[in-house]
Amino acid sequence: MAQNTTQIIGTHALIQKLHHLIQKVARTETTVLISGESGTGKELVARKLHEQSLRNAQPFVAVNCGTIPGDLLESEMFGHQKGSFTGAIGHRPGMFQLAHGGTMFLDEIGEMNPVMQVKFLRVLQDREIRPVGADMPFKVDVRVIAATNKDLAHEVEAGRFREDLFYRLQVIPIMLPPLRDRRSDIPILIEHFLHKHNEGRPYPITISEEAMVLLWEYDWPGNVRELENTLERLVILADSPVVRPDQLPANIRSFLSEKKIPRPKLSEEGMDLNAAVEEFENRIIDEALRRTKGNKQAAARLLGLKRTTLVAKLRRKRDADYTAPQAYNY
Numbered sequence: 001m002a003q004n005t006t007q008i009i010g011t012h013a014l015i016q017k018l019h020h021l022i023q024k025v026a027r028t029e030t031t032v033l034i035s036g037e038s039g040t041g042k043e044l045v046a047r048k049l050h051e052q053s054l055r056n057a058q059p060f061v062a063v064n065c066g067t068i069p070g071d072l073l074e075s076e077m078f079g080h081q082k083g084s085f086t087g088a089i090g091h092r093p094g095m096f097q098l099a100h101g102g103t104m105f106l107d108e109i110g111e112m113n114p115v116m117q118v119k120f121l122r123v124l125q126d127r128e129i130r131p132v133g134a135d136m137p138f139k140v141d142v143r144v145i146a147a148t149n150k151d152l153a154h155e156v157e158a159g160r161f162r163e164d165l166f167y168r169l170q171v172i173p174i175m176l177p178p179l180r181d182r183r184s185d186i187p188i189l190i191e192h193f194l195h196k197h198n199e200g201r202p203y204p205i206t207i208s209e210e211a212m213v214l215l216w217e218y219d220w221p222g223n224v225r226e227l228e229n230t231l232e233r234l235v236i237l238a239d240s241p242v243v244r245p246d247q248l249p250a251n252i253r254s255f256l257s258e259k260k261i262p263r264p265k266l267s268e269e270g271m272d273l274n275a276a277v278e279e280f281e282n283r284i285i286d287e288a289l290r291r292t293k294g295n296k297q298a299a300a301r302l303l304g305l306k307r308t309t310l311v312a313k314l315r316r317k318r319d320a321d322y323t324a325p326q327a328y329n330y
């Protein structure tokens with residue numbers, strides 16, 4: 001594989017530390033356990049580790065323990081001999097054989113069932129595998145990198161993941177931070193993905209400063225993947241060269257209106273107290289309804305109101321909302 005094709009974007013101190021760690025670990029044979037929320041770049045880091053390793057001319061093979069049914073995982077990983085189970089036609093190599101000399105990436109390792117956990121631990125210890133139905137094991141030369149979006153230590157405590165395997169895997173643990181813990185990288189990532197998705201367009205799409213503030217403030221539960229998907233969609237759907245706040249996805253805008261309840265100030269010109277109180281009330285009611293998924297009875301209880309009082313307030317609010325900006329724009 002060509003070197004330096006995998007780009008980990010970011011200048012935050014946590015990302016600089018990550019680069020440093022990758023440099024130190026890549027050229028070793030150590031097992032690595034990468035953990036982090038969905039979309040934080042676990043697979044990206046695994047590919048980078050392989051790319052920077054001495055094995056980079058050999059294959060990088062990824063196996064997702066969460067999507068392969070438990071009873072098939074063993075033959076997927078270790079291969080099988082002819083007739084070892086119904087449907088096993090001929091010899092079939094497993095991922096370990098395909099990854100020989102290279103790197104095996106075991107994604108969602110927390111989903112591996114207890115029987116496989118035992119077999120896999122043995123492979124890590126003895127560096128040999130036994131295909132399903134084979135009499136003899138044979139040596140394999142594979143570097144293992146595993147990833148999880150679960151808290152594996154917690155899985156161990158709960159008795160769902162073997163402690164011995166956990167320690168064997170996390171010789172080097174790499175924890176990837178969620179995007180909201182390194183917000184200063186958001187503009188850099190936006191720049192990177194805009195550039196990527198603007199390619200081949202008649203004119204490039206840019207993000208207005210006001211929209212950038214909102215993208216910065218948003219919490220990004222789907223992390224970098226969510227950010228990239230959002231930008232791709234914005235570029236595809238853009239009708240004008242500059243993306244403004246009202247063109248951002250509804251979930252981002254509603255997240256922010258919940259997060260930021262404005263604090264009205266009494267200025268020199270005075271203020272309309274009734275309007276400010278009403279505005280505040282409406283936002284709290286909105287939040288109560290969002291939390292109770294629209295159940296008015298439950299929302300009223302949450303607010304210490306009678307249901308009829310809440311309904312009356314909602315009727316008043318609905319009249320005011322009539323001029324509200326469009327809720328969905330894509």
Ligand SMILES: Nc1ncnc2c1ncn2[C@@H]1O[C@H](COP(=O)(O)OP(=O)(O)OP(=O)(O)O)[C@@H](O)[C@H]1O
Pocket residue numbers: 007008009010036037038039040041042043044045149224225228
């Ligand atoms: N620092 C980064 N720089 C550039 N791209 C990134 C970065 N982090 C993640 N990405 C991109 O975001 C997407 C998600 O990354 P990746 O698949 O590695 O995440 P993951 O942690 O494996 O997610 P999941 O748990 O959902 O499988 C990919 O398209 C990846 O290229």
Ligand SMILES: [Mg+2]
Pocket residue numbers: 042043107
């Ligand atoms: Mg992944």
